[in-house]
Amino acid sequence: MADSTTNLKMPFILPSQAQKHVTHNEALLALDALVHLTIAEERAAPPESPADGRCYAIATGATGAWADQAGKIAAWQDGVWNYLHPKTGWRAWFTEEDRLKVYADAGWQEIPLPDRADFTELGINATADESNRLAVSSPASLFNHAGQGHQIKVNKAASGDTASLLFQTNWSGRAEMGLAGDDAFSIKLSDGSIWKTALHISPAGHVTRPQQPAARLFRSGFSFTPTDGQQSGFTDFAVDQGGVTLGASTAGGGNRVVVPVDGLYLVSLQVRAASSFGYTTTLLVNGTQPILTLVGTSGGSQSQSSTGIFALSAGDFLTLGHAGSATFEAGAGKTELSILLI
Incomplete structure (x- = not known):
């Protein structure tokens, strides 16, 4: 008959054994340490003042009283170290x-997650809730391929619902991309x-x-005749998108055209004269800088146009500068200005 148990190595009380209480108490001490096993930490050197009943996992390279005991559990009991040898499966x-760790492969390991699991809520370094049932707080997240590719799927129940990615600053939405309320893809x-x-x-x-x-702008009415040296503007939009506005009025009639944002613009100017004694029409930035110039001849009805790409700044305004003498046709499709941010 063996003198100790197979798994926990607790000593048996043997026939004709003297001082049986010593053997019994030794088994109780082992049980006291191992049942609901709690280990303070894994370390190589024993602490200076361990608390009674405190257990430690002895690391590789153990020193001092723990020399040659690496891999075992050291339990401080009744003023001495008792050593217990863990087995595979101990937790x-x-x-x-x-x-919570498990002893496996001659060391204490994190208990692995199951291959399959269902969770109502899951927080990874974060707190999940009823709305955010998966919550992750991390410097980055990696979704890698298993095979040739990888897809992230965001599904919605019906066309009028939303399936999108929302980007926030301090929990306030700043950008959203996806299917927001319909089946068109949008970035907002x-x-x-x-x-x-x-x-x-x-x-x-x-x-x-x-x-x-x-924007495409024109001047209302049938015609206008600016005098030499005057500047004129526009009054109406045939196309109006993205914040192009009309500003202050000009001496030759109409209003300045105000640029809404910085950028490169495709600018096109068309003038149509009903009659002319020779004229020059110049598109001006901020009243002084010419960017497009059209020259007409003396005679009857005629039209000229010019197009270019220019860098404009938010708040710049466009007007027409006039030299010579002519009567220009007003209305959509006649004397017009078009601008487009490209």
Whole structure:
């Protein structure tokens, strides 16, 4: 008959054994350490003042009283170290790490997650809730391929619902991309209070940029005749998108055209004269800088046009500068200015 148990190595009380209480107490001490096993930490050197009953996992390279005891559990009991040899499958709560570990492959390992699991909520370094049932707090997240590729799927129940990615600053939405309330793909931006659609792609694949500055302007009425040296402007929009506005009035009639944002603009100017004694019409930036010039001859009805790409700044204004004498036709499709942010 063996003199100790197979798994925990607790000593048996043997026939005709003297001082049986010593053997019995030794078994009780082992049970006291191993039942609901709690280990303070894994370390190589024993602590200077261990608390009674405190257990430690002895690390490789053990020194001092623990020399030659690496891999065992050291339990401080009744003023001495008792050593217990862990076996595969033992579990212990490590108090310094707040982790439950299992002994396997001659070491204490994190208990692995199951291959399959269902969770109502899951927080990874974060707190999940009813709305955010998966919550992750991390410097980065990696979704890698298993095979040739990888897809992230965001599904919605019906066309009028939303399936999107929302980007926030301090928990306030600033950008959103996806299917927001319909089946068109859109990218929306916000300043924290107002949302605007920057890009819209229809289910048929047609792309529009609703906030892209684009305007075609004309002057109301039938005709206008500016005097030599005057500047004139425009009064009406045939196309109006992206914040192009009309500013202060000009001496030759109409209003300045105000640029909404910085950028490169495609600018096109067309003038149509009903009659002329020779004229020059110049498109001016801020009243002084010429960017397009059209020259007419003396005679009857005629038209000229010119197009160019120019860098303009938010707040710049455009006007027409006139030299010579002519009567220009007003109305849509006649004397017009078009600008488009490209």
